[in-house]
Amino acid sequence: MTGSLHRIWPIATNTVREAVRHRLLYTLLFFAVTMIGFAVLIASLSYVEGERIIQDIGLASIRLFSVGIAIFVGIGLIHGEVDRRTIYTILAKPVTRAEFLLGKFFGLLLTVWLQLLLMGLAFVLVSLSVGAPLDWGYAAALFLVGIELMVIVAVATLFSSFSTPMLSAFFTLGIYALGHLSRNLYFLGQEAEVDSVRRAATLLYRVLPDLETFNVSIQAVHGLPIPASEVAWAVLYGLAYTTALLSLAIYIFHRRDLE
Amino acid sequence: MGLSSMTDRPREIVRVDGLVKNFRPGLGLRSKRVLHGVSFAVREGEIFGFVGPNGAGKTTTLKVLMGLIRPTSGRASILGCDVGEAGFRQHIGFLPENPYFYPFLTGREILRFYARLCGVESSLLAGRVNDLLALVRLEHASDERLSTYSKGMLQRIGIAQALIHDPEVAFLDEPMSGLDPIGRKDIRDIILRLKAAGKTVFMNTHILSDVEMICDRVAIIVKGRIRYEGPIREFLREDELRSDIVLARLSGETSRELGERFSTTIQTVGERVEVQVKDGQLQSFLEAALGAGADILSVTPNRVSLEHIFLEAVEEGEKADAGAGRGGGGTP
Amino acid sequence: MPVIEEGASRRRGARFRQGLLGLGVGLLGLFVADAVHLRNPPLAGESLGDVFVPDPAVAGLVSLGFGAVVSDFYWLQAIQAAGGDVRITPELGAHLGQLIDVVTTLNPWVDHPYRFAGIWLTQSEQNVRTANRLLRRGIEKHPDDWRNHYYLGFNHFFYLLENAEAAEVLEGASRLAGAPRYLPRLAARLKSESADLEVASVFLQELLRGAQGEAARESYRSALDEIEIEQRARQLDGARVRFRELEGRDIETVDELTRGATPLLGALPSPEPSSLPASLRRGSEWIVDPSDNRIVSTYYGKRYQLHVPASDRERAEGWAREKELREAAGR
Ligand SMILES: Nc1ncnc2c1ncn2[C@@H]1O[C@H](COP(=O)(O)OP(=O)(O)OP(=O)(O)O)[C@@H](O)[C@H]1O
Ligand SMILES: [Mg+2]
Numbered sequence: 001m002t003g004s005l006h007r008i009w010p011i012a013t014n015t016v017r018e019a020v021r022h023r024l025l026y027t028l029l030f031f032a033v034t035m036i037g038f039a040v041l042i043a044s045l046s047y048v049e050g051e052r053i054i055q056d057i058g059l060a061s062i063r064l065f066s067v068g069i070a071i072f073v074g075i076g077l078i079h080g081e082v083d084r085r086t087i088y089t090i091l092a093k094p095v096t097r098a099e100f101l102l103g104k105f106f107g108l109l110l111t112v113w114l115q116l117l118l119m120g121l122a123f124v125l126v127s128l129s130v131g132a133p134l135d136w137g138y139a140a141a142l143f144l145v146g147i148e149l150m151v152i153v154a155v156a157t158l159f160s161s162f163s164t165p166m167l168s169a170f171f172t173l174g175i176y177a178l179g180h181l182s183r184n185l186y187f188l189g190q191e192a193e194v195d196s197v198r199r200a201a202t203l204l205y206r207v208l209p210d211l212e213t214f215n216v217s218i219q220a221v222h223g224l225p226i227p228a229s230e231v232a233w234a235v236l237y238g239l240a241y242t243t244a245l246l247s248l249a250i251y252i253f254h255r256r257d258l259e
Numbered sequence: 260m261g262l263s264s265m266t267d268r269p270r271e272i273v274r275v276d277g278l279v280k281n282f283r284p285g286l287g288l289r290s291k292r293v294l295h296g297v298s299f300a301v302r303e304g305e306i307f308g309f310v311g312p313n314g315a316g317k318t319t320t321l322k323v324l325m326g327l328i329r330p331t332s333g334r335a336s337i338l339g340c341d342v343g344e345a346g347f348r349q350h351i352g353f354l355p356e357n358p359y360f361y362p363f364l365t366g367r368e369i370l371r372f373y374a375r376l377c378g379v380e381s382s383l384l385a386g387r388v389n390d391l392l393a394l395v396r397l398e399h400a401s402d403e404r405l406s407t408y409s410k411g412m413l414q415r416i417g418i419a420q421a422l423i424h425d426p427e428v429a430f431l432d433e434p435m436s437g438l439d440p441i442g443r444k445d446i447r448d449i450i451l452r453l454k455a456a457g458k459t460v461f462m463n464t465h466i467l468s469d470v471e472m473i474c475d476r477v478a479i480i481v482k483g484r485i486r487y488e489g490p491i492r493e494f495l496r497e498d499e500l501r502s503d504i505v506l507a508r509l510s511g512e513t514s515r516e517l518g519e520r521f522s523t524t525i526q527t528v529g530e531r532v533e534v535q536v537k538d539g540q541l542q543s544f545l546e547a548a549l550g551a552g553a554d555i556l557s558v559t560p561n562r563v564s565l566e567h568i569f570l571e572a573v574e575e576g577e578k579a580d581a582g583a584g585r586g587g588g589g590t591p
Numbered sequence: 592m593p594v595i596e597e598g599a600s601r602r603r604g605a606r607f608r609q610g611l612l613g614l615g616v617g618l619l620g621l622f623v624a625d626a627v628h629l630r631n632p633p634l635a636g637e638s639l640g641d642v643f644v645p646d647p648a649v650a651g652l653v654s655l656g657f658g659a660v661v662s663d664f665y666w667l668q669a670i671q672a673a674g675g676d677v678r679i680t681p682e683l684g685a686h687l688g689q690l691i692d693v694v695t696t697l698n699p700w701v702d703h704p705y706r707f708a709g710i711w712l713t714q715s716e717q718n719v720r721t722a723n724r725l726l727r728r729g730i731e732k733h734p735d736d737w738r739n740h741y742y743l744g745f746n747h748f749f750y751l752l753e754n755a756e757a758a759e760v761l762e763g764a765s766r767l768a769g770a771p772r773y774l775p776r777l778a779a780r781l782k783s784e785s786a787d788l789e790v791a792s793v794f795l796q797e798l799l800r801g802a803q804g805e806a807a808r809e810s811y812r813s814a815l816d817e818i819e820i821e822q823r824a825r826q827l828d829g830a831r832v833r834f835r836e837l838e839g840r841d842i843e844t845v846d847e848l849t850r851g852a853t854p855l856l857g858a859l860p861s862p863e864p865s866s867l868p869a870s871l872r873r874g875s876e877w878i879v880d881p882s883d884n885r886i887v888s889t890y891y892g893k894r895y896q897l898h899v900p901a902s903d904r905e906r907a908e909g910w911a912r913e914k915e916l917r918e919a920a921g922r
């Protein structure tokens with residue numbers, strides 16, 4: 001196990017190193033920070049609740065752009081290894097495919113968490129500068145965004161383990177969208193008359209991630225309580241779901257030909 | 260692994276048995292058979308040449324050996340382990356075809372990276388990296404990014420990373436491709452040093468002069484089928500080999516005489532006289548020429564004949580294929 | 592062949608990234624353009640129908656966890672539509688109702704938009720009912736805030752003539768922290784069926800105090816002005832009755848009330864609202880309207896009817912007719 005860690009860690013840090021040299025990362029980061037700043041301008045259009053609108057836009061930008069980074073930078077990083085055949089030399093070392101995939105996963109996760117931290121900082125600065133409230137609810141919201149990103153990175157890793165970059169990006173975006181819809185689809189499905197529709201809705205809800213679990217930005221902005229137990233359950237859910245995705249990814253990646 | 264426990268009979272380091280590989284080029288397309296039951300063995304301590312024309316299936320075979328792709332059927336093992344497992348990889352090094360490495364790292368950083376993956380102890384790491392940089396003569400560029408490296412330099416880094424953990428067996432896919440003559444010689448020397456150190460080397464190539472110069476045994480693969488496996492000398496059939504000799508200051512009469520004696524044609528181009536003789540007669544011909552007062556300008560082994568053999572093998576392969584095609588035995 | 596393959600895939604990668612970059616720049620451009628555009632908005636009348644207002648349930652479904660910002664977007668639309676010098680037609684009011692419905696469905700925790708609906712959705716009974724529905728949603732999400740109750744009560748009293756409901760709502764509000772002390776009394780007055788100008792005036796003054804935005808304040812101020820003039824007109828009515836008792840005949844002109852041996856009034860009250868700045872005074876006067884023989888200020892030209900500000904009277908008559916028709920159809 002520690003042997004595994006010794007192999008996973010260099011791959012992960014190397015992935016971070018590659019990512020931070022990625023121009024797309026900075027582009028997206030730049031857009032995110034710009035949007036957070038830009039929120040001040042947009043909010044000035046409203047004569048009331050300006051700070052709330054600034055924070056709404058800020059948190060939404062953080063969520064949108066960090067998912068963008070997770071998907072578009074992340075998928076490129078895994079495919080790059082196969083495309084440019086750097087993976088050949090790595091897998092010829094005593095590195096299992098599972099270790100390789102986990103190394104990439106953790107590297108990507110570190111990268112997106114790093115940029116989440118940066119965007120969070122921009123959010124705090126903007127909030128302070130306009131005198132908007134800041135409390136632990138925002139920290140909880142950003143933390144759960146981090147957990148959601150973990151799931152998304154795992155989804156991206158899964159699709160990258162067998163699909164082309166374009167399709168991987170497309171599928172991951174799809175899962176992201178469906179993940180935010182799944183709860184609503186479930187409720188809609190339960191209202192259906194037909195039994196099989198109800199069952200299908202339930203099955204879909206079980207299989208798809210319920211990403212709304214990780215979305216407490218409205219609660220944070222409106223100062224509503226975010227119980228610690230809810231956060232803990234969300235983390236547990238995220239961890240379990242990520243484990244499932246990674247297991248599947250490893251299984252598929254193990255069987256795959258690296259041509 | 261017990262690698263040091265030598266037995267009298269040379270151990271088999273690599274064993275390949277009836278390897279078949281089908282590729283599915285894309286969804287809905289017919290799958291294509293690239294390896295048709297490839298079998299061969301590599302023995303301990305030898306330099307094994309895996310030789311074949313472009314597209315013969317050399318790289319594909321090596322990918323199977325490295326566990327990068329799975330064979331459709333057949334078995335392959337390295338050091339007694341099935342290639343699907345990871346256990347033996349501590350003891351092998353691999354240089355892929357046209358290797359490519361993280362361009363954002365320096366030569367030193369990439370070697371450290373691979374060394375860490377191999378579990379080289381951190382106390383030994385710096386020394387090991389320096390040794391390898393010296394071996395492949397890249398000390399001067401060790402702290403430059405790989406993105407600035409030339410093709411030859413990348414090939415050298417590729418060799419260095421393959422050997423970073425002092426493996427017992429090195430698998431090299433076209434190690435000399437893209438190198439200048441000095442580079443080729445450097446790599447040849449490295450391979451010979453490995454052999455001297457008791458290591459086994461498996462190399463893919465289609466450059467026959469390299470094979471002839473360093474390989475102990477070869478397997479010739481054409482269109483996914485092994486056409487020959489055995490010692491290189493046997494394959495080259497001594498009497499077929501010739502050398503080209505260029506002479507000067509040789510009178511027309513003497514040259515005619517020599518031509519008759521060695522039953523070969525002698526061409527005169529101005530001052531220079533060109534002649535081709537069998538390798539077996541090389542010694543006596545040169546003595547005779549020197550005796551006649553000629554200057555010897557050059558002696559070059561002529562390997563056209565080797566290429567010829569190679570081509571014959573290829574043609575045989577094609578005929579065999581065509582026969583199979585007529586017989587309706589194409590792969591599904 | 593592998594070299595070509597690699598080159599192609601790298602090119603594909605580059606194209607992909609370029610496309611993405613283009614998309615990003617495009618989106619940012621759109622945001623900037625929109626912001627500039629919204630700072631200098633087209634007249635609300637024109638823009639009506641420009642914005643597609645989705646069904647709130649569908650919007651909630653497809654906002655993919657970004658409900659808060661989508662809600663903010665429609666909120667800004669609503670502000671732009673109601674702002675400026677536009678007369679809010681019943682159609683525009685209904686449009687605002689749709690917008691606020693989306694806003695408060697996507698993010699029910701918003702605060703002001705509920706009262707925004709209370710303020711602006713007054714042009715038809717249906718609009719007022721929509722406002723009330725939205726206010727009730729606000730009460731559900733902010734049960735401790737007395738203001739939504741207050742707006743709801745006002746709507747019941749002022750537009751819908753439902754004093755019992757108004758009283759009930761205000762009683763609920765009176766128990767909440769920060770609620771004005773007079774709420775219980777106001778509720779009692781509403782229940783006693785003696786709801787009158789004073790009730791309206793008290794309501795309106797509170798609303799004026801809490802109003803955000805000049806346009807909202809202006810609408811309350813003008814309603815208060817009308818009530819002020821109405822109160823004066825009623826004072827004159829009283830004097831007129833006494834005049835008839837004393838003189839045995841009706842007045843011919845309003846100033847007769849200040850003339851005679853024992854003038855009933857020392858002076859006529861101003862026919863113009865006291866809040867009106869001197870520059871806007873136009874020398875209005877009190878006259879006896881020949882059409883209905885009532886004393887009116889030429890400032891408004893018509894008498895104020897509780898619940899129905901003069902500006903909306905025709906509309907109110909329209910609703911009454913519609914309601915009758917509906918009831919007739921129902922029978
Ligand atoms: N992923 C793949 N899908 C389909 N066909 C493939 C794939 N990889 C290799 N091939 C085919 O298999 C055959 C053997 O390829 P391989 O790369 O093993 O040849 P090689 O002997 O290494 O040739 P070279 O000397 O050019 O390197 C070729 O005809 C090639 O087109
Ligand atoms: Mg090859």
